[in-house]
Amino acid sequence: MAKPMVVAIDGPGGAGKGTIARAVAERLGFHLLDSGAIYRLLALASLKQAIAADDQAALVALAVNLDIAFPTQGALAGEVLLDGEVVSAAIRTEACGQRASELAAHNQVRQALLERQRGFRQPPGLVADGRDMGTVVFADAPVKIFLTASVEERALRRHKQLMQQGVSASLHDLLQDMQARDKRDTQRAVAPLKPAEEAVTIDTTTMAIDTVIEKVMALARAGA
Numbered sequence: 001m002a003k004p005m006v007v008a009i010d011g012p013g014g015a016g017k018g019t020i021a022r023a024v025a026e027r028l029g030f031h032l033l034d035s036g037a038i039y040r041l042l043a044l045a046s047l048k049q050a051i052a053a054d055d056q057a058a059l060v061a062l063a064v065n066l067d068i069a070f071p072t073q074g075a076l077a078g079e080v081l082l083d084g085e086v087v088s089a090a091i092r093t094e095a096c097g098q099r100a101s102e103l104a105a106h107n108q109v110r111q112a113l114l115e116r117q118r119g120f121r122q123p124p125g126l127v128a129d130g131r132d133m134g135t136v137v138f139a140d141a142p143v144k145i146f147l148t149a150s151v152e153e154r155a156l157r158r159h160k161q162l163m164q165q166g167v168s169a170s171l172h173d174l175l176q177d178m179q180a181r182d183k184r185d186t187q188r189a190v191a192p193l194k195p196a197e198e199a200v201t202i203d204t205t206t207m208a209i210d211t212v213i214e215k216v217m218a219l220a221r222a223g224a
């Protein structure tokens with residue numbers, strides 16, 4: 001039997017992957033994998049259990065047993081759960097993002113999370129958002145997109161998002177954090193952030209969200 005269709009969307013943080021992936025999944029009636037959330041959940045769990053960012057053995061054990069859930073129905077639909085507790089906001093902090101990026105550089109940690117991510121590939125199809133969806137996790141995905149934007153624009157978007165949430169943050173700090181994370185994600189030895197060979201790159205720096213969604217939808221339809 002043919003494997004369910006996958007639309008792989010990769011790119012740096014703040015490029016709009018989350019928003020675009022959710023909208024496209026909704027329109028196609030596909031499942032959604034926010035793989036960054038899995039790394040963030042592992043980061044949060046490691047902080048809670050005071051596991052050091054370089055303790056690979058403990059991190060692998062934690063990754064294998066990680067009790068996480070992404071309910072799509074009922075009162076908790078759209079929330080992210082760790083050990084049965086809602087942590088949707090807690091995993092979105094910059095500290096959690098930085099820690100996620102540190103843990104994500106360990107090969108064994110990535111291996112431990114591989115099958116968990118592949119498990120999201122269910123009929124009728126999947127939109128998967130991350131850094132290595134098209135290069136590693138779903139290397140056979142028929143549709144691969146690399147979504148990017150200038151680092152300044154990504155920091156601005158993140159700043160705006162935080163302001164809307166009532167969180168004050170310095171644009172300068174956000175820009176520095178983003179540059180640090182970009183550097184770590186693109187230069188790591190294992191599954192570095194880069195476009196898959198067949199990926200279509202979309203630079204969203206000056207594009208409206210709806211235009212990006214339309215473009216991704218057209219690519220998804222063409223690849224189905």
Ligand code: C5P
Pocket residue numbers: 013014035036037039040097100101102104105129130131132133181185
């Ligand atoms: O996308 P998000 O900002 O939530 O991801 C947090 C971190 O998790 C990234 O900076 C990256 O280091 C890591 N990650 C990864 N591979 C993925 C998704 C996220 O290494 N597929």
